[in-house]
Amino acid sequence: MIRAVFFDMDDTLYDTSGFAAIARRAAVKSMVHNGLKCSEDEGYGELMNIINEKGSNYDKHFNILVERINGKLDPLIIVNGIITYHNTKFAMLKLEPESFSILLYLKSQGYKVGLITNGKELKQWEKLVRLGMYPFFDDVVTSESVGVEKPDPEIFNIAMERLGVTAGSSLMIGNNFDVDILGACNAGMQSMLINSEITPKQKEILEEMECTDKVRELGSLIDLMKIL
Amino acid sequence: MIRAVFFDMDDTLYDTSGFAAIARRAAVKSMVHNGLKCSEDEGYGELMNIINEKGSNYDKHFNILVERINGKLDPLIIVNGIITYHNTKFAMLKLEPESFSILLYLKSQGYKVGLITNGKELKQWEKLVRLGMYPFFDDVVTSESVGVEKPDPEIFNIAMERLGVTAGSSLMIGNNFDVDILGACNAGMQSMLINSEITPKQKEILEEMECTDKVRELGSLIDLMKIL
Numbered sequence: 001m002i003r004a005v006f007f008d009m010d011d012t013l014y015d016t017s018g019f020a021a022i023a024r025r026a027a028v029k030s031m032v033h034n035g036l037k038c039s040e041d042e043g044y045g046e047l048m049n050i051i052n053e054k055g056s057n058y059d060k061h062f063n064i065l066v067e068r069i070n071g072k073l074d075p076l077i078i079v080n081g082i083i084t085y086h087n088t089k090f091a092m093l094k095l096e097p098e099s100f101s102i103l104l105y106l107k108s109q110g111y112k113v114g115l116i117t118n119g120k121e122l123k124q125w126e127k128l129v130r131l132g133m134y135p136f137f138d139d140v141v142t143s144e145s146v147g148v149e150k151p152d153p154e155i156f157n158i159a160m161e162r163l164g165v166t167a168g169s170s171l172m173i174g175n176n177f178d179v180d181i182l183g184a185c186n187a188g189m190q191s192m193l194i195n196s197e198i199t200p201k202q203k204e205i206l207e208e209m210e211c212t213d214k215v216r217e218l219g220s221l222i223d224l225m226k227i228l
Numbered sequence: 229m230i231r232a233v234f235f236d237m238d239d240t241l242y243d244t245s246g247f248a249a250i251a252r253r254a255a256v257k258s259m260v261h262n263g264l265k266c267s268e269d270e271g272y273g274e275l276m277n278i279i280n281e282k283g284s285n286y287d288k289h290f291n292i293l294v295e296r297i298n299g300k301l302d303p304l305i306i307v308n309g310i311i312t313y314h315n316t317k318f319a320m321l322k323l324e325p326e327s328f329s330i331l332l333y334l335k336s337q338g339y340k341v342g343l344i345t346n347g348k349e350l351k352q353w354e355k356l357v358r359l360g361m362y363p364f365f366d367d368v369v370t371s372e373s374v375g376v377e378k379p380d381p382e383i384f385n386i387a388m389e390r391l392g393v394t395a396g397s398s399l400m401i402g403n404n405f406d407v408d409i410l411g412a413c414n415a416g417m418q419s420m421l422i423n424s425e426i427t428p429k430q431k432e433i434l435e436e437m438e439c440t441d442k443v444r445e446l447g448s449l450i451d452l453m454k455i456l
Contacts, residue, residue: 075353075373076362082350083357122310125303129311134304145303 002190002228004112004165006156008174009124012194013099013221014131020056023088024048027062030084034077038069057120093130102221103136109228116159116172118143118150118179139163151183160187173218177202185211194218230418230456232340232393234384236402237352240422241327241449242359251316252276255290258312262305266297285348321358330449331364337456344387344400346371346378346407367391379411388415401446405430413439422446
Protein backbone atom coordinates (compact mmCIF):
# COMPACT_ATOMS: atom_id res chain seq x y z
CA MET A 1 0.00 0.00 0.00
CA ILE A 2 1.32 3.40 -1.02
CA ARG A 3 1.88 5.78 1.90
CA ALA A 4 4.24 8.33 0.33
CA VAL A 5 4.25 10.00 -3.09
CA PHE A 6 7.45 11.63 -4.30
CA PHE A 7 7.46 14.07 -7.21
CA ASP A 8 10.05 15.41 -9.59
CA MET A 9 9.49 19.18 -10.11
CA ASP A 10 10.69 20.43 -13.51
CA ASP A 11 8.43 19.33 -16.39
CA THR A 12 6.45 17.15 -13.95
CA LEU A 13 4.68 19.56 -11.58
CA TYR A 14 5.65 22.68 -13.52
CA ASP A 15 6.15 23.13 -17.29
CA THR A 16 9.66 24.49 -16.80
CA SER A 17 10.86 23.83 -20.36
CA GLY A 18 7.76 25.30 -21.96
CA PHE A 19 7.88 28.50 -19.95
CA ALA A 20 11.66 28.82 -20.32
CA ALA A 21 11.22 28.63 -24.10
CA ILE A 22 8.69 31.47 -24.01
CA ALA A 23 10.93 33.60 -21.77
CA ARG A 24 13.92 32.98 -24.05
CA ARG A 25 11.93 33.96 -27.15
CA ALA A 26 10.84 37.16 -25.38
CA ALA A 27 14.44 37.89 -24.39
CA VAL A 28 15.74 37.41 -27.95
CA LYS A 29 12.97 39.65 -29.34
CA SER A 30 14.03 42.40 -26.93
CA MET A 31 17.70 41.92 -27.83
CA VAL A 32 16.98 42.14 -31.58
CA HIS A 33 14.97 45.35 -30.96
CA ASN A 34 17.98 46.74 -29.11
CA GLY A 35 20.59 45.98 -31.73
CA LEU A 36 21.30 42.25 -31.97
CA LYS A 37 22.10 41.87 -35.68
CA CYS A 38 20.00 38.87 -36.66
CA SER A 39 16.39 37.76 -37.01
CA GLU A 40 14.50 36.58 -33.94
CA ASP A 41 14.54 32.98 -35.22
CA GLU A 42 18.28 33.06 -35.87
CA GLY A 43 18.91 34.56 -32.44
CA TYR A 44 16.74 31.96 -30.71
CA GLY A 45 18.44 29.12 -32.61
CA GLU A 46 21.89 30.35 -31.65
CA LEU A 47 20.82 30.85 -28.01
CA MET A 48 19.65 27.22 -27.88
CA ASN A 49 23.01 26.11 -29.29
CA ILE A 50 24.76 28.02 -26.52
CA ILE A 51 22.51 26.54 -23.83
CA ASN A 52 23.22 23.05 -25.15
CA GLU A 53 26.96 23.76 -25.12
CA LYS A 54 27.13 25.39 -21.68
CA GLY A 55 24.23 23.82 -19.76
CA SER A 56 21.16 25.61 -18.44
CA ASN A 57 22.73 26.67 -15.11
CA TYR A 58 25.51 28.70 -16.79
CA ASP A 59 24.81 32.42 -16.26
CA LYS A 60 26.35 34.12 -19.30
CA HIS A 61 24.30 32.74 -22.22
CA PHE A 62 23.29 36.22 -23.37
CA ASN A 63 26.85 37.56 -23.22
CA ILE A 64 28.03 34.80 -25.55
CA LEU A 65 25.05 35.29 -27.87
CA VAL A 66 25.79 39.00 -28.32
CA GLU A 67 29.51 38.37 -28.81
CA ARG A 68 28.89 35.66 -31.43
CA ILE A 69 26.28 37.60 -33.42
CA ASN A 70 27.59 41.17 -33.17
CA GLY A 71 31.29 40.41 -32.81
CA LYS A 72 31.57 42.23 -29.49
CA LEU A 73 29.88 42.56 -26.08
CA ASP A 74 27.23 45.27 -25.82
CA PRO A 75 25.85 45.79 -22.29
CA LEU A 76 22.65 47.47 -23.51
CA ILE A 77 21.67 44.41 -25.55
CA ILE A 78 22.74 41.93 -22.87
CA VAL A 79 20.81 43.57 -20.03
CA ASN A 80 17.71 43.93 -22.19
CA GLY A 81 17.88 40.17 -22.69
CA ILE A 82 18.36 39.51 -18.97
CA ILE A 83 15.60 41.89 -17.86
CA THR A 84 13.06 40.60 -20.39
CA TYR A 85 13.91 36.98 -19.59
CA HIS A 86 13.38 37.47 -15.86
CA ASN A 87 10.29 39.67 -16.19
CA THR A 88 8.67 37.12 -18.51
CA LYS A 89 9.65 34.11 -16.41
CA PHE A 90 8.42 35.61 -13.12
CA ALA A 91 5.18 36.78 -14.74
CA MET A 92 4.44 33.17 -15.74
CA LEU A 93 5.38 31.53 -12.42
CA LYS A 94 1.99 30.32 -11.30
CA LEU A 95 1.13 26.89 -9.98
CA GLU A 96 -0.79 24.92 -12.60
CA PRO A 97 -4.32 23.90 -11.53
CA GLU A 98 -3.65 20.17 -12.05
CA SER A 99 -0.58 20.26 -9.82
CA PHE A 100 -2.48 22.19 -7.17
CA SER A 101 -5.39 19.75 -7.28
CA ILE A 102 -3.35 16.58 -7.01
CA LEU A 103 -1.11 17.92 -4.22
CA LEU A 104 -4.18 19.02 -2.24
CA TYR A 105 -5.86 15.66 -2.86
CA LEU A 106 -2.85 13.69 -1.66
CA LYS A 107 -2.58 15.77 1.52
CA SER A 108 -6.31 15.47 2.20
CA GLN A 109 -6.02 11.68 1.90
CA GLY A 110 -3.18 11.49 4.41
CA TYR A 111 -0.33 10.65 2.03
CA LYS A 112 3.14 11.89 2.80
CA VAL A 113 4.35 14.04 -0.08
CA GLY A 114 7.98 14.61 -1.00
CA LEU A 115 9.95 16.36 -3.72
CA ILE A 116 13.13 14.92 -5.24
CA THR A 117 14.72 17.32 -7.72
CA ASN A 118 18.08 17.60 -9.47
CA GLY A 119 19.34 21.17 -9.33
CA LYS A 120 20.71 23.99 -7.25
CA GLU A 121 19.24 24.30 -3.74
CA LEU A 122 18.22 27.97 -3.84
CA LYS A 123 17.18 27.98 -7.52
CA GLN A 124 14.78 25.07 -6.93
CA TRP A 125 13.51 26.55 -3.65
CA GLU A 126 12.93 29.89 -5.36
CA LYS A 127 10.59 28.15 -7.81
CA LEU A 128 8.80 26.33 -4.96
CA VAL A 129 8.24 29.59 -3.09
CA ARG A 130 7.30 31.71 -6.12
CA LEU A 131 4.87 29.00 -7.24
CA GLY A 132 3.40 28.80 -3.72
CA MET A 133 3.91 25.04 -3.87
CA TYR A 134 6.27 24.38 -0.95
CA PRO A 135 3.63 24.08 1.84
CA PHE A 136 2.35 20.88 0.22
CA PHE A 137 5.63 19.05 0.74
CA ASP A 138 6.57 17.24 3.93
CA ASP A 139 10.16 17.27 2.68
CA VAL A 140 12.19 18.64 -0.22
CA VAL A 141 15.41 17.00 -1.40
CA THR A 142 17.57 18.87 -3.91
CA SER A 143 20.59 17.15 -5.40
CA GLU A 144 22.85 20.05 -4.43
CA SER A 145 21.85 19.82 -0.75
CA VAL A 146 22.55 16.08 -0.45
CA GLY A 147 25.50 15.83 -2.86
CA VAL A 148 24.04 13.08 -5.03
CA GLU A 149 21.60 13.31 -7.94
CA LYS A 150 18.98 11.21 -9.69
CA PRO A 151 19.17 8.50 -11.04
CA ASP A 152 21.53 7.48 -8.21
CA PRO A 153 19.35 5.33 -5.90
CA GLU A 154 21.02 7.01 -2.92
CA ILE A 155 19.01 10.24 -3.38
CA PHE A 156 15.77 8.23 -3.34
CA ASN A 157 16.93 6.36 -0.22
CA ILE A 158 17.72 9.66 1.52
CA ALA A 159 14.29 11.03 0.61
CA MET A 160 12.48 7.93 1.90
CA GLU A 161 14.51 7.84 5.10
CA ARG A 162 13.76 11.49 5.81
CA LEU A 163 10.02 10.82 5.47
CA GLY A 164 10.28 7.58 7.44
CA VAL A 165 8.84 5.38 4.69
CA THR A 166 9.97 2.19 2.98
CA ALA A 167 10.52 1.63 -0.74
CA GLY A 168 7.61 -0.80 -0.76
CA SER A 169 5.19 1.94 0.28
CA SER A 170 6.64 4.70 -1.93
CA LEU A 171 5.71 5.96 -5.37
CA MET A 172 7.88 8.23 -7.54
CA ILE A 173 6.38 10.43 -10.28
CA GLY A 174 8.52 12.06 -12.94
CA ASN A 175 8.84 12.91 -16.62
CA ASN A 176 12.32 11.53 -17.30
CA PHE A 177 12.60 7.78 -17.84
CA ASP A 178 16.36 7.50 -17.33
CA VAL A 179 16.51 9.83 -14.36
CA ASP A 180 13.24 9.39 -12.45
CA ILE A 181 11.95 5.96 -13.44
CA LEU A 182 15.15 3.91 -13.62
CA GLY A 183 16.43 5.62 -10.46
CA ALA A 184 13.25 4.79 -8.56
CA CYS A 185 13.32 1.17 -9.81
CA ASN A 186 16.88 0.78 -8.60
CA ALA A 187 15.81 2.08 -5.20
CA GLY A 188 12.96 -0.49 -5.09
CA MET A 189 10.13 2.06 -5.45
CA GLN A 190 7.09 1.97 -7.68
CA SER A 191 7.04 4.79 -10.22
CA MET A 192 4.92 6.55 -12.82
CA LEU A 193 6.11 8.29 -15.98
CA ILE A 194 4.24 11.45 -16.99
CA ASN A 195 4.45 13.78 -20.01
CA SER A 196 6.34 11.08 -21.89
CA GLU A 197 5.79 7.58 -23.25
CA ILE A 198 7.67 4.38 -22.53
CA THR A 199 9.35 3.17 -25.73
CA PRO A 200 9.72 -0.53 -26.70
CA LYS A 201 13.45 -0.22 -25.98
CA GLN A 202 12.71 1.15 -22.50
CA LYS A 203 10.24 -1.70 -21.89
CA GLU A 204 13.07 -4.14 -22.52
CA ILE A 205 15.27 -2.34 -20.02
CA LEU A 206 12.53 -2.58 -17.38
CA GLU A 207 12.16 -6.31 -18.06
CA GLU A 208 15.89 -6.86 -17.62
CA MET A 209 15.74 -4.94 -14.34
CA GLU A 210 12.66 -6.94 -13.29
CA CYS A 211 10.88 -3.61 -12.78
CA THR A 212 8.07 -4.02 -15.31
CA ASP A 213 5.39 -4.42 -12.64
CA LYS A 214 6.58 -1.40 -10.74
CA VAL A 215 6.30 1.16 -13.56
CA ARG A 216 3.19 2.69 -15.15
CA GLU A 217 2.44 5.53 -17.51
CA LEU A 218 0.33 8.41 -16.28
CA GLY A 219 -1.89 10.35 -18.71
CA SER A 220 -2.22 13.33 -16.39
CA LEU A 221 -1.51 14.09 -12.75
CA ILE A 222 -5.25 14.03 -12.04
CA ASP A 223 -5.36 10.34 -13.03
CA LEU A 224 -3.46 9.61 -9.83
CA MET A 225 -6.72 10.08 -7.95
CA LYS A 226 -8.25 7.08 -9.74
CA ILE A 227 -5.19 4.88 -9.39
CA LEU A 228 -4.27 5.37 -5.73
CA MET B 229 32.75 77.28 -20.99
CA ILE B 230 31.20 73.96 -20.02
CA ARG B 231 30.41 71.69 -22.96
CA ALA B 232 30.10 68.33 -21.22
CA VAL B 233 28.46 67.29 -17.95
CA PHE B 234 29.43 63.97 -16.38
CA PHE B 235 27.33 62.34 -13.67
CA ASP B 236 27.91 59.73 -11.03
CA MET B 237 24.86 57.42 -10.84
CA ASP B 238 24.34 55.88 -7.38
CA ASP B 239 23.05 58.39 -4.81
CA THR B 240 23.49 61.20 -7.35
CA LEU B 241 20.95 60.52 -10.11
CA TYR B 242 19.21 57.70 -8.25
CA ASP B 243 18.70 57.25 -4.49
CA THR B 244 20.35 53.84 -4.54
CA SER B 245 21.12 53.68 -0.81
CA GLY B 246 17.66 54.84 0.25
CA PHE B 247 15.85 52.32 -1.93
CA ALA B 248 18.27 49.52 -1.04
CA ALA B 249 17.54 50.18 2.65
CA ILE B 250 13.78 49.84 2.01
CA ALA B 251 14.26 46.63 0.00
CA ARG B 252 16.49 45.16 2.74
CA ARG B 253 13.93 46.00 5.45
CA ALA B 254 11.22 44.33 3.35
CA ALA B 255 13.45 41.28 2.86
CA VAL B 256 14.16 40.94 6.60
CA LYS B 257 10.44 41.30 7.42
CA SER B 258 9.67 38.42 5.04
CA MET B 259 12.50 36.31 6.50
CA VAL B 260 11.26 36.88 10.07
CA HIS B 261 7.73 35.89 8.98
CA ASN B 262 9.19 32.70 7.52
CA GLY B 263 11.18 31.61 10.54
CA LEU B 264 14.22 33.85 11.10
CA LYS B 265 14.50 33.81 14.89
CA CYS B 266 14.92 37.48 15.74
CA SER B 267 13.05 40.77 15.62
CA GLU B 268 12.96 42.74 12.39
CA ASP B 269 15.27 45.40 13.85
CA GLU B 270 17.79 42.82 15.04
CA GLY B 271 17.71 41.10 11.65
CA TYR B 272 18.21 44.38 9.79
CA GLY B 273 21.09 45.39 12.07
CA GLU B 274 22.85 42.08 11.58
CA LEU B 275 22.28 42.23 7.80
CA MET B 276 23.95 45.65 7.70
CA ASN B 277 26.91 44.24 9.66
CA ILE B 278 27.26 41.48 7.08
CA ILE B 279 27.05 43.95 4.17
CA ASN B 280 29.77 46.06 5.80
CA GLU B 281 31.95 42.99 6.27
CA LYS B 282 31.46 41.46 2.82
CA GLY B 283 30.76 44.48 0.57
CA SER B 284 27.55 45.19 -1.30
CA ASN B 285 28.42 43.16 -4.42
CA TYR B 286 28.76 39.88 -2.46
CA ASP B 287 25.80 37.65 -3.32
CA LYS B 288 25.28 35.53 -0.18
CA HIS B 289 24.33 38.11 2.48
CA PHE B 290 21.05 36.36 3.26
CA ASN B 291 22.69 32.93 3.57
CA ILE B 292 25.07 34.28 6.21
CA LEU B 293 22.27 36.10 8.03
CA VAL B 294 20.20 32.92 8.36
CA GLU B 295 23.20 30.86 9.43
CA ARG B 296 24.22 33.40 12.08
CA ILE B 297 20.75 33.90 13.56
CA ASN B 298 19.27 30.41 13.27
CA GLY B 299 22.48 28.41 13.52
CA LYS B 300 21.93 26.69 10.17
CA LEU B 301 21.01 27.40 6.55
CA ASP B 302 17.30 27.23 5.72
CA PRO B 303 16.49 27.58 2.02
CA LEU B 304 12.87 28.63 2.65
CA ILE B 305 13.97 31.65 4.69
CA ILE B 306 16.82 32.56 2.34
CA VAL B 307 14.74 32.52 -0.84
CA ASN B 308 11.96 34.51 0.82
CA GLY B 309 14.58 37.17 1.54
CA ILE B 310 15.93 37.09 -2.01
CA ILE B 311 12.49 37.18 -3.67
CA THR B 312 11.19 40.00 -1.46
CA TYR B 313 14.40 42.01 -1.91
CA HIS B 314 14.23 41.80 -5.70
CA ASN B 315 10.48 42.34 -5.96
CA THR B 316 10.72 45.44 -3.76
CA LYS B 317 13.79 46.82 -5.52
CA PHE B 318 12.38 46.39 -9.01
CA ALA B 319 9.03 47.86 -7.97
CA MET B 320 10.83 51.04 -6.88
CA LEU B 321 13.12 51.39 -9.91
CA LYS B 322 11.70 54.54 -11.46
CA LEU B 323 13.63 57.55 -12.67
CA GLU B 324 13.21 60.44 -10.24
CA PRO B 325 11.54 63.54 -11.76
CA GLU B 326 14.49 65.82 -10.91
CA SER B 327 16.96 63.53 -12.65
CA PHE B 328 14.68 63.28 -15.66
CA SER B 329 14.26 67.05 -15.84
CA ILE B 330 17.92 67.92 -15.61
CA LEU B 331 19.04 65.28 -18.11
CA LEU B 332 16.39 66.45 -20.59
CA TYR B 333 17.40 70.09 -20.01
CA LEU B 334 21.07 69.39 -20.64
CA LYS B 335 20.32 67.50 -23.85
CA SER B 336 17.98 70.26 -25.06
CA GLN B 337 20.73 72.83 -24.48
CA GLY B 338 23.25 70.87 -26.53
CA TYR B 339 25.51 69.67 -23.72
CA LYS B 340 27.24 66.35 -24.04
CA VAL B 341 26.20 64.12 -21.16
CA GLY B 342 28.26 61.27 -19.76
CA LEU B 343 28.06 58.79 -16.88
CA ILE B 344 31.08 57.74 -14.82
CA THR B 345 30.21 55.03 -12.30
CA ASN B 346 32.13 52.64 -10.10
CA GLY B 347 30.60 49.18 -10.29
CA LYS B 348 29.96 46.06 -12.32
CA GLU B 349 29.24 46.65 -15.99
CA LEU B 350 25.98 44.68 -16.27
CA LYS B 351 24.69 45.59 -12.80
CA GLN B 352 25.06 49.33 -13.56
CA TRP B 353 23.63 48.94 -17.07
CA GLU B 354 20.67 47.01 -15.68
CA LYS B 355 19.82 50.01 -13.50
CA LEU B 356 20.22 52.39 -16.47
CA VAL B 357 17.88 50.31 -18.59
CA ARG B 358 15.28 49.59 -15.87
CA LEU B 359 15.26 53.29 -14.96
CA GLY B 360 14.88 54.23 -18.64
CA MET B 361 17.80 56.61 -18.17
CA TYR B 362 20.36 55.32 -20.68
CA PRO B 363 19.11 57.19 -23.80
CA PHE B 364 20.14 60.49 -22.17
CA PHE B 365 23.80 59.54 -22.09
CA ASP B 366 26.18 60.04 -24.97
CA ASP B 367 28.54 57.64 -23.24
CA VAL B 368 28.61 55.39 -20.17
CA VAL B 369 31.86 54.45 -18.42
CA THR B 370 31.73 51.75 -15.75
CA SER B 371 34.85 51.01 -13.72
CA GLU B 372 34.62 47.30 -14.54
CA SER B 373 34.60 47.95 -18.28
CA VAL B 374 37.72 50.17 -18.25
CA GLY B 375 39.64 48.47 -15.42
CA VAL B 376 40.13 51.58 -13.32
CA GLU B 377 37.80 53.26 -10.82
CA LYS B 378 37.12 56.68 -9.34
CA PRO B 379 38.91 58.57 -7.83
CA ASP B 380 41.72 57.54 -10.20
CA PRO B 381 41.97 60.49 -12.68
CA GLU B 382 42.46 57.94 -15.47
CA ILE B 383 38.76 57.00 -15.51
CA PHE B 384 37.83 60.69 -15.90
CA ASN B 385 40.41 61.07 -18.70
CA ILE B 386 38.97 58.03 -20.51
CA ALA B 387 35.44 59.44 -20.22
CA MET B 388 36.48 62.88 -21.55
CA GLU B 389 38.45 61.36 -24.39
CA ARG B 390 35.53 59.18 -25.44
CA LEU B 391 33.27 62.25 -25.60
CA GLY B 392 35.97 64.32 -27.31
CA VAL B 393 36.04 67.05 -24.66
CA THR B 394 38.78 68.70 -22.61
CA ALA B 395 39.01 68.91 -18.81
CA GLY B 396 38.59 72.68 -19.08
CA SER B 397 35.16 72.30 -20.63
CA SER B 398 33.98 69.44 -18.41
CA LEU B 399 31.92 69.34 -15.23
CA MET B 400 31.59 66.32 -12.91
CA ILE B 401 28.60 65.92 -10.57
CA GLY B 402 28.64 63.42 -7.73
CA ASN B 403 27.71 62.79 -4.09
CA ASN B 404 31.02 61.44 -2.82
CA PHE B 405 33.72 64.00 -2.00
CA ASP B 406 36.67 61.58 -1.95
CA VAL B 407 35.61 59.64 -5.02
CA ASP B 408 33.88 62.09 -7.35
CA ILE B 409 35.17 65.52 -6.35
CA LEU B 410 38.83 64.80 -5.58
CA GLY B 411 39.03 62.53 -8.61
CA ALA B 412 37.62 65.20 -10.90
CA CYS B 413 39.95 67.85 -9.42
CA ASN B 414 42.94 65.63 -10.07
CA ALA B 415 41.80 65.23 -13.67
CA GLY B 416 41.53 69.02 -14.03
CA MET B 417 37.74 69.16 -14.26
CA GLN B 418 35.29 71.41 -12.49
CA SER B 419 32.94 69.55 -10.17
CA MET B 420 29.85 69.87 -8.02
CA LEU B 421 29.02 67.98 -4.85
CA ILE B 422 25.38 67.03 -4.34
CA ASN B 423 23.48 65.37 -1.45
CA SER B 424 26.40 66.13 0.86
CA GLU B 425 28.19 69.14 2.34
CA ILE B 426 31.82 70.12 2.10
CA THR B 427 33.36 70.02 5.57
CA PRO B 428 36.02 72.49 6.83
CA LYS B 429 38.59 69.69 6.65
CA GLN B 430 37.64 69.01 3.03
CA LYS B 431 37.92 72.73 2.23
CA GLU B 432 41.52 72.58 3.43
CA ILE B 433 42.23 69.63 1.17
CA LEU B 434 40.85 71.55 -1.82
CA GLU B 435 43.04 74.54 -0.97
CA GLU B 436 46.13 72.36 -0.82
CA MET B 437 45.21 70.88 -4.21
CA GLU B 438 44.53 74.39 -5.56
CA CYS B 439 41.05 73.17 -6.54
CA THR B 440 38.97 75.55 -4.43
CA ASP B 441 37.73 77.51 -7.44
CA LYS B 442 36.79 74.38 -9.32
CA VAL B 443 34.41 72.89 -6.76
CA ARG B 444 30.91 73.98 -5.75
CA GLU B 445 28.08 72.58 -3.70
CA LEU B 446 24.78 71.87 -5.41
CA GLY B 447 21.49 72.12 -3.46
CA SER B 448 19.57 70.07 -5.98
CA LEU B 449 20.11 68.80 -9.50
CA ILE B 450 17.58 71.36 -10.74
CA ASP B 451 19.87 74.19 -9.56
CA LEU B 452 22.21 73.22 -12.40
CA MET B 453 19.83 75.02 -14.76
CA LYS B 454 20.53 78.35 -13.02
CA ILE B 455 24.26 77.82 -12.79
CA LEU B 456 25.14 76.66 -16.29
